[in-house]
Amino acid sequence: MSELMTPAIIGVVIVIVLIFIVVSSITSKKAQKVEQQKRKKIVREEIKSYLSKSNNLKNVKLEYEKVYARKGPEYKYRDVFDVVVNIFEAKTNKLMATRSFEVEGITTKEGKKNYTTTWQVNKELELEDTRKRIAIAEKKVKLTKEEKKVLKEEEKLRLVEQKTQMKEELKTLKEVNSKQKNDLESKHQIDKAIKDTTVKFIPRRNK
Template identity: 50%
Template sequence: MGNSAGLIILLVMLIVVVGFVIITTITGKKAAKKEKEQRYKAVRNEIKAFLAKTDNRKNIRVEFEKVYSRKGPEYKYRDVFDVVVELIEPKTQKSIERRAYEVEGITTKIDKKNYATKWVVNTILDLKETEQRIAIGQKEVKLTKEERKAIKKSDRIKEKELAKIEKEEIKKIRAEAKENKKNPVIQRTTDHKEKFVPIRSKEGN
């Protein structure tokens, strides 16, 4: 009898744990989906505003085709994305044009626990070059040994240049702080990052 009661209690506990895990997973997925939708909406609105400002185009539907997070030493503390979109005329539902944009997420600290990310369209990009860069980044295009070496060499040079610039900036901040008789506070503005897309793969809207 005692063994039976113990087994029942164990089964109940197991059901509770499994139920908790399932509910937590579902809730987490829903929250992640909602956050992703909000980011897409924010970026879509920025692209529309950019179109209105630069091309005087309004009421254009923007559909995402590809989103790729740039890699490399110069993007270590920046969230920069290559975004390929299709512009559609809402009334006719016809595709007008395919374009590529450089989109950056600028994160600022609101308080001790909260951050806010503003999405900015930096510029329009060459579509062909952007798609090629994305294909290389996603390893859809195989590079030769010489090309891989050239990229690594370029990255090393950029890392050295950025390290030198950072060192000079820190030195300047410390010198200014010393002159003003203040303790320098050196803090990166991008310690906390909010990614536009959690995976580097083809995305549709």
């Protein structure tokens, strides 16, 4: 009897494990989908904000045409996307334009295990160049050796520009921090000087 029970128990355990794996997989996919929708909404709002500030373009509706995550050594530690959107007039739903943007997610650590990603629009891109670059990356367009060489040179140039920009931003940030530090030190010195030159009033009793 016990010999018959053992395979049955093993079978039940296997079924339970399989059910657990399937349920976990479904839950994980649902969570990823929710997170993706949330991310798309945030990026959409960032693009709207960018259009409002740079082009004074307001009351518009955006629909994604293409979102492509850039790949390569230079993007190993950066989440950079080429985002192509169709811009519609909110009231009439009329297509106004199609534009492309470079969008980056900057992740910062908050606490031991918590991470927060802030999305920003780095710049607007040339639409046809973006579409072509995406098509090439997805291998929908075949290039000649010469075209591949030119593309590599362009990527190198873009990487150099990005590094230069990052260095400039870092330099500016350091200068701001240094100025704030100097201002704080000056304030402390002034406060100390005032304190040192202030005569403390000590009441005395007349004898």
